[in-house]
Amino acid sequence: MSQAKVSIALGSIPCETGLAEGPHWDADREELFYVDVVHHSVFRYLPKEEECYKVEIDAEDISVVVPVARERNKYIVAAGRTVQLIDWDGLSTTPSEAKLLHTVDDELPTNRLNDGKCDAHGRLWAGSMGEFDVKTGKVRLKKGSLYSFEGVLPEVHFGQIDIANGLTWSPDNSVMYYIDSNSGRLDAYDFNLESGTLSNRRTAYNFRSAGTLGLADGMTIDTNGNVWVAMFGGQGVVQIDPRVGKQIGLVEMYANRVTSVTFGGTNLDTLYITTAGAFMPNDKLEDFGLGAGQLYQAVNVGARGLSGGVSYAGII
Template identity: 30%
Template structure:
């Protein structure tokens, strides 16, 4: 086993970095800073970060941007407030693709990801009073289909979070953070239907809150543990944790594989909610980390087909 190396790649700290996505054609890592309303792109060649502040380009909302994904036809899609949006990176223009939770003024989207058929899945939650403190059971899971329709899957969600699909596309993995569980559903790729929800892993006390998640080519799940300062590797078939990678920050939020052969694990983190004494002990809180030497690879992200 080669030795694992962890390094921070972006000097600027995010208040709450989230939704890392590797974009192969630009050798870049996309991510968002939720409360700062920014969509960012870190160029792995120049090491520079470009950013779009969503509040400036979208007059009708003053809402957090919570996830970003690649769009097949060019540009990106993002979840902003309670809207699915399309972003033209060149002119920084944002267009509305559909709104949800119209009866819940205090809600916003959280994590989102595109499935292997090009549907953009994302779930909602109530706005937080403090990190992970919020009105319970207010969220739902949705998907934006390539034809523009928005489908609601289920409600009663606390904090809709990490999501991914098995290598054979027959299982959908999902995290509702405050259930402290990684769940699985049977998945029908043709229709996008889900069924038979079950828990495949319950988090240990020291792992704290499950947040963002991704899958590797061996079908194992990597879960970022908010307040746990780690990412864990799980076997969803046995329900066992295989590996723990500790990071120098407490609020690890999400992860994705990237780099030229998808052997690098990128991990986002947050600094919001840290007391001053903790911040002083975690100078890298809110940064993005690259982990190499894991000996496993991920897969390229799917692109929204609409």
């Protein structure tokens, strides 16, 4: 891999005392959306203008934002255990409307949804996780489930998840890659795009046996079918060939709380990287590397994304 050039995304709003996550590139508008989980905020970043706008939502733990297909100012957000539809003009500090669409894990009220994104049909996938203790950093294990949202009711695909995280699909949409961070694995499933069903779970890469530093978090995929995984507490973003189970590249970061990644830019050759700051009570910002909590961009990474993020096309 060529030598990547990493810098802070100019004009973006940092999350130095928060948890930036869930970057989504809107290719039509050439805008990046991301969230601050801790401060229940959604950001709209315009790289050409070097401008960023923030909306605060009256809900806990905003972990996903996805525009709604063919709807200019409507967005799907995951908030706590809910999936909501918000109406936001992209400029105001509060949404003009919020509508509850779904609630999951009713029997586990301290759960919350974590990472998520849409497949090529516009079906939203998001996994839940157990209660996170902000004082100790511990999570209640085996309490989460993986859901998809498209129709009137959510569909649950499997449970026993510790920390639901990265999702992405192969270039031909025949494989879904998935990360449960605590498992230390990148898993692969045969994926039926038409029906939205999974089968034949197997390990595509084992972070622990490979000695990869950090906890696997969000990820994306390039045109060659290689996945790029943000390593929380590690060296940065690792590039993995999941077909042979081998790390083939690394984008090194000063900030070590790297949370997620996506390709963006006019040619889909800029890697946008979210990071976390001091979001737990005993955190000291300086302990997590220079620029913790900032939005970064990496160029000259030697790869391009498949497409922009897919908008939600399900029932609203």
